[in-house]
Amino acid sequence: MYSFDYERPSGVNEAVSAVGEDDKFLAGGQTLLPTLKLRLAQADKLIDLGGIAELKGISVSGSELSIGAMTRHVDVANSADVKSAIPALSHLASHIGDAQVRNRGTIGGSIANNDPAADYPAALVGLGATVHTDKRSISAEDFFIDLFETALEEDELVTKVTFPIPEKAGYAKFPNPASRFALTGVFVAQTAQGVRVAVTGAGPCVFRQTDMEAALSSNFSAEAVSGIKTEASGLSADIHASADYRANLISVMAARAVQAAS
């Protein structure tokens, strides 16, 4: 690792005013630290968000679930509020990486990184969540832009994510057996605004599968989506799986997500 300076502010305003052009916010560090170790990234200064109490915590108010940016995956997985409001989200969080990663990794860090195979982007887009920053609120679909790219400005900090509570939702992923990242993961939700289907891992960035949304709107069953084939062009291909394989996984995982929906 190259050397860097380190700061641990205790408030959001302090964190945002501390960040300079070549600095990085440090959340759970489960991606940033390995990347720094491999010298794939470099920072003049790390601003550790671990000491900011206002960024942590889960609450339910009316029809909305709110999760602070520095809330760890293990806390989302085990939260009684999440389990009762959106069980699919608790399930998703309990299958991110491994136990040690879930004990450090955070929702804010995950979405700000926007790894194409991360789980959370599927939940945010599938549920129609809103990302709140120190400056503004951004709908999940506008937040995730492309491969490792989000709508965040350099000095902008995610503070929390709010999820409208759906009627029912389900998530299924085919994990890469080594990393547990989603080779393909599909989140389906029946919401007040209709059915939403979001796919992660299959392409360079999370996307909605509108043909499946239409099919599920008239018949919310696994059979309605298992026969819908996705065009492989534009999907990712690597040593783990071809684009055709991922295209097929979208149908299979969508059907499983519908079956699991509660």
Add this chain to the structure above:
Amino acid sequence: MTTVSMTVNGKQVSADVAPNTLLVQFIRENLRLTGTHVGCDTSQCGACTVHVDGDSVKSCTMLAVQADGADVTTIEGLAQNGELHPMQAAFKENHGLQCGFCTPGMIMSAVDLVKRNPNPSEETIRTELEGNICRCTGYHNIVKSVKAASENMGG
């Protein structure tokens, strides 16, 4: 340099470290507690697993400065008064190792696993140990060890 202070295995320790010092480096090189191993150094193998405020974490994927003020337990802190921790005893009894390199991390993860799942099934043990890689045993005796320990730990 930044000053860090933490409790490691019940003892208060303090040192000046460069901010890019990993927790595992601090444990091994400053404190000379070499039971915590560096296996892959890429956050995958879990040989460096320690407990920070009771939770298992990969100490190669955490900075020493992030552990400032924390309560850290390493493999050296498990035995009490010369008596092996039930998890250590179970690994010995069930031959839950071959070369032993992954064992400290495996045991630290297993202790946390049983804390969270007091009576784990074989399937739970296998899934919960996803963050720890063993290249010798094929995991079978490790799973047996964890199961046996969970029974001895009052699960």
